[in-house]
């Protein structure tokens with residue numbers, strides 16, 4: 445199971461951020477990398493925007509090192525940044541462009557990965 449113990453959360457998302465895109469350049473990211481900066485860099489896209497991460501990062505960690513939230517809940521539209529961070533709560537579902545849904549907190553990044561934070565429909569789990 446991936447862990448995120450080498451990150452610190454800056455604070456929780458607010459309802460006010462619900463109107464911002466997931467990757468808001470002007471917003472402080474949710475996580476700050478504290479250590480392990482020597483790992484190999486990979487590039488992925490999130491909602492079409494290029495993003496760098498380090499080998500061993502989870503998708504959730506990679507996104508929250510750049511943004512305030514991982515996705516918006518399909519029920520209320522509220523921003524979500526994951527809850528358990530260990531694959532139990534299902535608060536971090538995102539989708540790969542090819543259609544597979546993944547838990548961002550328990551899926552490691554891969555170079556060239558293409559992630560969507562807004563669902564296009566379920567084709568896998």
Ligand code: FES
Pocket residue numbers: 525526527528529530531532533534535536537547548549550
């Ligand atoms: S944050 Fe709970 S399953 Fe991913």
